[in-house]
Amino acid sequence: MIPVSFDYVRATSVADAVAALVAGGEDAKVLAGGQSLMPVLRLRMAAPTVVIDCSRVTEMQGITDAGDSVVIGAGTTHHEVMNNPLINEHTPLLAMATATVADPAIRHRGTLGGALAHADPAGDLPAVALALDAVMTVVGPQGSRDIPAAELFTDYFTTSMAEDEILVSIRVPKLGPGWGYHYEKFQRTAQGWAIVGVAAAVQRNNGTINQARVGLTNMGPGPVRASSVEQALTNAAATAESVAAAAQSATDGTRATSDLHAAADYREHLARVMTERAVAKAAGI
Amino acid sequence: MTDTLPDSLTTQSPMGRPLRRKEDARLLHGQTNWTDNIQLPGMLHMAILRSPMAHAHITHLDVTPALSEPHVVAAFSAKELGDLNGAVPCVWPVTDEMQAPAFPALAIDKVRHVGDCVAVVLATDRNAAFDALEAIEIDYEALPAVIDLEAALEPGATLVHDAADSPGTNECYTYHLPGTGIPYDEAKAKADVVVKRRFINQRLIPAFMEPRAVVASPMGVSNEMTVWSATQIPHILRVLLALVTGLPENSLRIIAPDVGGGFGGKLQIYREEILAVQIARHLGRPVKWTETRSENMVATHHGRGQVQDIEIAATKDGKLLGMKVNLLADMGAYLQIITPGTPLLGMFMYPGIYKMDAYDFNCVGVFTNKTPTDAYRGAGRPESTFAIERIMDELAAELNMDPMELRKKNWINHEDFPYATIAGLVYDTGNYEAATAKAIDMFDYAGLRAEQERRRASGDPVQLGIGISTFTEMCGLAPSRTLGALKYVAGGWEHCTIRMLPTGKVELITGTSPHGQGHETAWSQIAADILGIDVDDIEVVHSDTGRAPYGMDTYGSRSLAVGGQAIKKAAERLIEKARVIAAHQLECSIDDLEYAGGAFRVKGDAEKAQPLAAVAFEAFSAHNLPDGVEPTLQAESTVDPQDFSYPHGTHLAAVEVDTETGKTTLRTYVCVDDVGVQVNPMIVEGQVHGGLAQGIAQAMYEGVEYDEDGNLLTASLADYLVPSAADLPSFTTSTTETPSTTNPLGTKGVGEAGAIASTPAIINAIVDALRPMGVNDVEMPASPQRVWRTIQEAKAATA
């Protein structure tokens, strides 16, 4: 289909973008890579009167080493994220998950900030942000504030950002030495959306798993932290058996839905299998 | 004179060579002419209001508010359109009793599927036309939707068509084809084993890359109505548009410019084409319509859609005795061009490559509140091939035989050809042994079976399965008398005119209408071989009824098998005419001349030669033609094929099934196809690859889903999963070459082979992987969820 007509504003700074957003009110929409927004407009599921393009705002670009964390501009494309040396060194789970997003053409346009702000329950990156305790820096008319990932995703396609706030950067803490990572994605076609995804980071010390972080994709209205699994893995033996046992509680706290590709019970089954596989791979088992 | 001929002309024939396609440079550089690229002065854009309901009364409809929207010039519902609201025709009334309900381009009072056309807006801007649709006032009163085929036939079922003169049933027709042998029940009485299965051959969406598009222009230099359409059938469309609209056929010119895929989905006369022509005529302005992908999913006809009850009877040592087929075929809401005939195109092919004593075929066409069905790559033959090749594996399992051994025991041996089948066809040639031996060898059948044993023994969560499909199909639609006997209203001939211009360039005018197949290259190769000229000196003219007036277009793997014959004959006739002129020029008798390498030569006198181009110039100047010979050098031929051709092949698939998740990974795919003589093996390979992708897609990925209210759930490409190259392995393809004897080129047809053969190979492989767990069928598409559930059910049943 064809979108309804709208005005287009190209923002040159965050302040500029916020001002345009305030002026536009609830009929304004921020445009980053457009890979989620354009389909929504095309299907007339949204009909903004003004679209504010932030893709050339330099403050929203760039990846910097901030000591205990890596700070990533919201406008950084998936392609840049997965190929960036800082990210691959300090927070490789993000690069691994990003590499499973769609296809190269989409990864050259879609952005990390757009993916998080869009909060698609099937998006791969919210679960990673949650598992890694990433912190979002957002700017609105009242200035800047930080939102931890655990407080960002409130519902399907909904975040705790106000309508006049813009996501400017994402701070991803470095986990330090001894961690292994894996993102396990279950999808129907090679470039498809996740039916279930599992982001796992595991700190292993010889035969023991010290601690683990596990985030689930598409197991509810937003990403889910698999806390029961994390608890079961704390100080657990680094064996296939203990990982399998821990993975059984992957569905605790989830609210799986049914769709064309997976009914809730099958999705729950997949969550357990994928959790087992993701943790085992992250732990090098 | 001979030394003036370039080397390439005298050395190698272009036939059988993998020449790069002439079309590709232009296509790859974006120098294409899609229908949607056409811009004409004063052109209006048409947008269509479609029903969001599967079945409903229209209780209120007012298009007038749309007229006050910006840029809007006109708006129509059925009421405003009146007599211009043409009816979409069906040209294949398969039985005299067939129910053929009215199918107006714009729905009258009632809508019958999601996507049914209700009203149109014409505006000077495409986006404005879309916006204005929202101003149209419309109210519906929902009716129950008819979705399930069996429920549709129950007494008291809601009727899709309930006009006063309707027969009061959702049954469209019943068709029975008895085999040529003994009655099936007699064969069955002798059987030790009878295997029955219900297969669901699901609906598919053709999903070609270029959406449909049409431009109708009444503003030519003459009083002609020119219609550009993204169609496979410009010639048939011309006849039908003339009949539907009442416009004189001789004032209609249909052009199919570059067409980006069709797969049968553009073998159609669509509502939108009729509307564009009628409204362009009414308003006296060009009208353009291009469908969006969302419209494509609901309004381009779907394919397949059959419930297949299959029964096969055999002796305990595996000799086939007979086969019985009962089909329910989903027509959808209306009959389009060959909707009712499509399932019947498969009825001759259920026995496949096997000998048996009895065959019985029944088909009931059923109306439902869904998008109409019609031809889709293979049209009827993929369904029949799926059924026979699947049930052969089930029979083998029942008999505890290797499925390949069972096939070998029953297939037609190469020395048996020509072979009259139980379904009433005569297969001219074939060599199933040779193709199979080659495929088995390339596949490492024994090695994979050994690996399968190992995985089974170790209880590997990832199981290996091997799937076989030894298929044949019928190509080259079609001998006109056969089509007549089947009540199809047209013939199946094909035409070619070859014209040599004074400068030595050649126009080859064909009635076939390519939309990705590479006809320009292959047809040039055939003609260049006979004319002894360079392939690049030939321009293939096609898909424009103004320049290529005669033809039956492209579908059913007919273009080479039928059209190729006309090319050959026309080229030979051109040489015969040229020979008379050359003999006159060289002052010899025509019998003294031989023709080779693009020149006539006097036998035994190498110095006396006349290149064809020189003859062409003489035919043009006409200064010195022999008595009775008319100027110009051209010849034509219209060929009605003597019979079908029967490509065949052996396809082998190895899949890995993750039994923990149900996910299938296709590991190896080997196929050996026998498509007879190959004009261009590279094009053959390309056709096989694309066909395989589509057939594998049916097995694993694609499937139309409706909910019980008739909403299309797979309404976007995010939900209707068309696989990409990233989902498929590297195919290993090869060929054997057993020439067809039903046409002088020995060709058969390859457009549909891959799509026909591969689907059962994949499902057989998945079932083979899981058979020890108690699985004996998996419904298509074999999605991970479906495979996982099948495993759970089998486990529960055997527990």
Ligand SMILES: Cc1cc2nc3c(=O)[nH]c(=O)nc-3n(C[C@H](O)[C@H](O)[C@H](O)COP(=O)(O)OP(=O)(O)OC[C@H]3O[C@@H](n4cnc5c(N)ncnc54)[C@H](O)[C@@H]3O)c2cc1C
């Ligand atoms: C075919 C296809 C397949 C895909 N497959 C996957 C997949 O497998 N996994 C996956 O995770 N994703 C997938 N995506 C989505 C892709 O990752 C998108 O890039 C991402 O969801 C949105 O990023 P964007 O930069 O394109 O955002 P946009 O589309 O521009 O914006 C998305 C939404 O976020 C808002 N927004 C964007 N940036 C900001 C900001 N800085 N501040 C505030 N609000 C903002 C917009 O207003 C809009 O509402 C797919 C997309 C397509 C088209």
